[in-house]
Amino acid sequence: MAKTLAEKILSAKSGQDAKAGDIVIAQVDVAAFQDGTGPLGVRQLQKMNLEQVKARYSIFFIDHAAPSPRKELSNDHILLRTFAEKTGAILSEVGEGVIHQRLVEAYAKPGDVLIGGDSHSCTSGALGAFATGMGSTDVAIGMALGKTWFKIPETYRINVKNSFKPGVFSKDLILYIIGTLGADGATYKALEFDGEAIDRMSMESRFVLSNMAVEAGAKTGLIASDEVTREYLKKRGREKDWTALSPDDGASYERVVDIDAADLVPQIAFPHTVDNTRTVDQAQDIKIDQAFIGTCTNGRIEDLQIAAKILKGKKVAKKTRLIVCPASRDVYLDAMENGLLEVFVRAGGIIMGPGCGPCVGVHEGVLGDKEVCLSTANRNFKGRMGNPEGYVYLASPATVAYSALKGTISDPREVLGKE
Amino acid sequence: MVLRGKVWKFGDSISTDLICPGRYFHLRSNLPELAKHVLEDADPEFASKMNTGDFVVAGQNFGLGSSREHAPTIIKLAGVSAVLAKSFARIFYRNAINVGLPLLECDTDKISEGDELEIDLATGSIRNKTQNVQLESTPLPKAMLNILNDGGLLAHIQKHGDFKLD
Ligand code: SF4
Numbered sequence: 001m002a003k004t005l006a007e008k009i010l011s012a013k014s015g016q017d018a019k020a021g022d023i024v025i026a027q028v029d030v031a032a033f034q035d036g037t038g039p040l041g042v043r044q045l046q047k048m049n050l051e052q053v054k055a056r057y058s059i060f061f062i063d064h065a066a067p068s069p070r071k072e073l074s075n076d077h078i079l080l081r082t083f084a085e086k087t088g089a090i091l092s093e094v095g096e097g098v099i100h101q102r103l104v105e106a107y108a109k110p111g112d113v114l115i116g117g118d119s120h121s122c123t124s125g126a127l128g129a130f131a132t133g134m135g136s137t138d139v140a141i142g143m144a145l146g147k148t149w150f151k152i153p154e155t156y157r158i159n160v161k162n163s164f165k166p167g168v169f170s171k172d173l174i175l176y177i178i179g180t181l182g183a184d185g186a187t188y189k190a191l192e193f194d195g196e197a198i199d200r201m202s203m204e205s206r207f208v209l210s211n212m213a214v215e216a217g218a219k220t221g222l223i224a225s226d227e228v229t230r231e232y233l234k235k236r237g238r239e240k241d242w243t244a245l246s247p248d249d250g251a252s253y254e255r256v257v258d259i260d261a262a263d264l265v266p267q268i269a270f271p272h273t274v275d276n277t278r279t280v281d282q283a284q285d286i287k288i289d290q291a292f293i294g295t296c297t298n299g300r301i302e303d304l305q306i307a308a309k310i311l312k313g314k315k316v317a318k319k320t321r322l323i324v325c326p327a328s329r330d331v332y333l334d335a336m337e338n339g340l341l342e343v344f345v346r347a348g349g350i351i352m353g354p355g356c357g358p359c360v361g362v363h364e365g366v367l368g369d370k371e372v373c374l375s376t377a378n379r380n381f382k383g384r385m386g387n388p389e390g391y392v393y394l395a396s397p398a399t400v401a402y403s404a405l406k407g408t409i410s411d412p413r414e415v416l417g418k419e
Numbered sequence: 420m421v422l423r424g425k426v427w428k429f430g431d432s433i434s435t436d437l438i439c440p441g442r443y444f445h446l447r448s449n450l451p452e453l454a455k456h457v458l459e460d461a462d463p464e465f466a467s468k469m470n471t472g473d474f475v476v477a478g479q480n481f482g483l484g485s486s487r488e489h490a491p492t493i494i495k496l497a498g499v500s501a502v503l504a505k506s507f508a509r510i511f512y513r514n515a516i517n518v519g520l521p522l523l524e525c526d527t528d529k530i531s532e533g534d535e536l537e538i539d540l541a542t543g544s545i546r547n548k549t550q551n552v553q554l555e556s557t558p559l560p561k562a563m564l565n566i567l568n569d570g571g572l573l574a575h576i577q578k579h580g581d582f583k584l585d
Contacts, residue, residue, distance in 0.1 A: 023562050025582050039448050040488060044573055065444060072445040079448075119486040119510055135488030135514035137572045149562065149582050183432060184480035188509050217483065219509055273432055360485075361441035381436040381484060383460045388440070 002248035004155040005222040006190040009130040009245075013113045020154045020252075029112040030124075031055040031143035033136075034099045036064045036360075037117030039076040041140035042083045051087055054146030057107050058089040061099040066355040068094075069363040089143070097328025097354040100124070100296035103131075104207060105330060109233070109241035110225035115142045119214045120296050120378060126203065126210035127233075128225030128245040133214060153190040153219045154254040156181075160197035162262040167413035169306075170205035171298060171376070171396035173197070173259070174212045175267035179277030180257070187217030189254065192247060197261040198223060203232035204302035211297045212378050215274040266411060269394035272382040280399060283409040288393075290373040291316070291404035294325030294352065295359045298376035298397050301334045307401035308340040310415060311347040317407025322349035323365050325357030349404075361386030374400050374409060420540045422500045422521075424472040428532040429461055431478035435511065437461040438482070438490040447489055454493040471498035474538075476530050478504065482511025491515040501538060503527055503545070503556070516563045519571035523556040530554075561585065
């Protein structure tokens with residue numbers, strides 16, 4: 001039977017010739033937690049007297065509250081460190097970076113089954129891994145037993161032809177897709193991204209697509225593993241982790257969505273849902289108090305490069321704060337060595353340590369009442385940045401950087417479109 | 420098991436941020452305290468005015484957003500006996516079953532704030548005593564029913580030593 005990527009991976013990892021709709025028990029290659037979901041997972045295992053780890057990689061990332069802003073969270077971190085030491089799980093310390101960025105940099109590989117105690121665990125799907133978010137108990141048990149259960153999802157194939165016009169990026173594409181499908185448009189489904197635009201895309205840009213698959217309700221967002229994947233892993237010294245992986249010709253898709261990349265313009269997700277997307281011209285003149293460039297969605301080197309290109313030699317608007325947060329230590333070092341951090345600081349910005357930064361409202365950039373943040377993150381729910389009275393808009397790093405200069409939401413094609 | 424209680428009605432797209440706000444991140448290891456803030460950003464008074472056994476009833480895509488299991492856990496801990504919605508987000512759905520919080524997918528337009536419901540969990544049938552209507556819910560997949568009947572995933576694994584889904 002011709003298989004989708006999801007069917008292929010889960011068949012191989014369950015040892016069953018399985019198709020969409022089947023329930024399988026699959027081997028877990030990577031089981032990951034962050035510091036907000038890990039403590040509950042650890043306590044569940046302690047309750048069961050099952051303090052062991054059996055996945056190929058079992059990892060705890062201290063990234064959401066890193067460094068810790070409160071004693072309660074510091075104590076949670078101690079719990080994770082102690083558990084890791086006892087069981088041999090890997091501990092990713094303060095400063096190493098956001099879970100999903102670190103997973104693609106160092107752990108996930110094509111064909112893997114990856115479960116993470118964080119909804120954006122679907123990010124590793126761009127490497128051709130069946131990667132999905134689950135709750136603490138599910139991940140804890142998957143980590144301890146080295147297996148978990150899945151219902152194999154039906155797949156929506158997202159076919160993107162042509163290429164982007166200048167000033168338009170993969171973030172605009174995924175915001176457009178979520179706006180089209182709706183926040184629950186792909187609930188329980190797998191997305192498979194394919195087409196010329198995807199073939200030509202860097203891994204950095206592909207991660208953005210897979211990262212936000214969950215914002216359409218999807219279980220994962222898969223991309224075939226090709227030469228671009230191989231190059232990425234090679235650069236990270238992991239070429240041996242590469243295998244080619246693609247869906248079979250004739251695999252059956254529940255739905256096919258065709259998009260012409262050349263038709264797309266910059267997108268903005270308005271508060272308070274990600275599917276509330278409009279084109280940038282419908283958002284002009286909205287004043288922004290805070291511009292945030294970072295997160296597991298758009299805190300990678302490619303994102304910082306485009307932002308620095310726009311900000312170089314300029315100053316952010318007087319009433320706008322700029323916060324930049326590299327997604328990992330490697331991204332931070334790369335940005336430092338290439339002078340990008342200096343560009344941000346000279347432009348009036350502030351650099352946060354690698355991690356989630358202000359994304360989830362724990363620390364570092366909580367909004368005041370009625371304040372507006374234009375962010376490169378993946379979520380804009382009410383209360384997301386620590387205050388239900390704040391407003392979060394989402395956009396690409398280019399749009400955020402250019403808007404920071406203007407002080408209002410602005411179209412980056414005004415500077416990038418002319419090239 | 421038959422559940423009886425009063426309805427607290429919410430709208431569409433109740434996210435895990437509304438149920439369990441990120442600003443209480445530091446309370447995640449203190450669940451009873453965290454439960455005092457359940458659904459706070461959707462209705463600031465909810466936790467103080469609800470009674471044990473009541474139902475949360477909502478529209479589409481309840482529980483969208485993060486994977487925090489704390490969301491269904493504090494709904495249960497606050498004393499809510501079941502959540503009814505037109506549809507649920509995937510991770511929330513799986514988490515709720517894992518922590519033993521019953522979910523029912525049904526046409527919630529036929530239920531209003533303050534209605535008295537009687538729910539038979541075994542059959543999934545819902546009796547709206549106030550409006551005198553009978554509603555049916557989509558049955559749980561068998562694998563999940565097994566986990567729920569065992570009292571959640573932890574209890575399920577403790578009982579069988581492994582996944583036992585069929
Ligand atoms: S950066 Fe934001 S979305 Fe990504 S893992 Fe951290 S809190 Fe979650």
